[in-house]
Amino acid sequence: MSADDRIEQARFLYERAVFGGDSEAMTAAERELDAVEADLALARGRIVHARFLDDGHEDPHELTLFERAAGLYRNLGDLRGEAEALFWIGCFHQVVRNDDAAAVPVLAQSHEKAVHAGDHLTASYALRHLGIADQRAGRLESARERLEESTRLRREVGFLPGVAANLVGLAYVTAGQGCRDEALELLVEAGSIAEAAGAHGMLRHVQEAQARL
Numbered sequence: 001m002s003a004d005d006r007i008e009q010a011r012f013l014y015e016r017a018v019f020g021g022d023s024e025a026m027t028a029a030e031r032e033l034d035a036v037e038a039d040l041a042l043a044r045g046r047i048v049h050a051r052f053l054d055d056g057h058e059d060p061h062e063l064t065l066f067e068r069a070a071g072l073y074r075n076l077g078d079l080r081g082e083a084e085a086l087f088w089i090g091c092f093h094q095v096v097r098n099d100d101a102a103a104v105p106v107l108a109q110s111h112e113k114a115v116h117a118g119d120h121l122t123a124s125y126a127l128r129h130l131g132i133a134d135q136r137a138g139r140l141e142s143a144r145e146r147l148e149e150s151t152r153l154r155r156e157v158g159f160l161p162g163v164a165a166n167l168v169g170l171a172y173v174t175a176g177q178g179c180r181d182e183a184l185e186l187l188v189e190a191g192s193i194a195e196a197a198g199a200h201g202m203l204r205h206v207q208e209a210q211a212r213l
Contacts, residue, residue, distance in 0.1 A: 006032040038072035081111035100133040124153035161199035
């Protein structure tokens with residue numbers, strides 16, 4: 001259901017409670033509005049995160065928004081929503097706070113719940129960032145395995161800009177393992193995919209990686 005549908009359903013349930021004497025309708029209405037609030041908190045959190053990526057300034061509301069969304073989804077029994085919100089909590093700790101120790105347990109929870117919910121896209125995001133943590137810790141083989149699995153999932157759901165992003169990450173890991181030629185081949189593929197997908201920002205990352213490697 002869309003947010004508009006849920007709000008309209010809550011209005012209908014209000015009338016059923018007030019005019020129809022159905023006290024249980026109030027609880028049902030609150031659940032509909034909790035779902036709207038969870039979706040809105042998650043969406044706002046993502047925009048706040050995008051602003052951080054643009055200007056590098058942490059907004060203290062970002063973590064609060066993601067934690068609110070996760071709690072609401074958990075209470076609603078929405079495993080898919082909770083998995084996504086948990087990913088963003090982990091991403092906040094890793095990307096904004098540069099704190100892998102705080103990020104990794106939450107990312108692992110996100111991955112587990114996403115797998116159970118059949119949400120391949122969120123699972124791919126969690127795996128990507130778990131791979132980044134492995135790379136930072138010098139666990140290159142584990143980083144490669146996680147990035148490769150994330151890439152497989154992203155190809156499966158047709159998330160091409162995400163495939164290109166992962167291939168850039170894999171190139172750095174592969175180069176770190178001493179396989180520079182393979183790394184450069186990965187970047188060529190990443191560039192082709194990014195160009196085909198119109199992901200111009202990702203093309204800049206590909207070109208930057210090619211210059212570094």
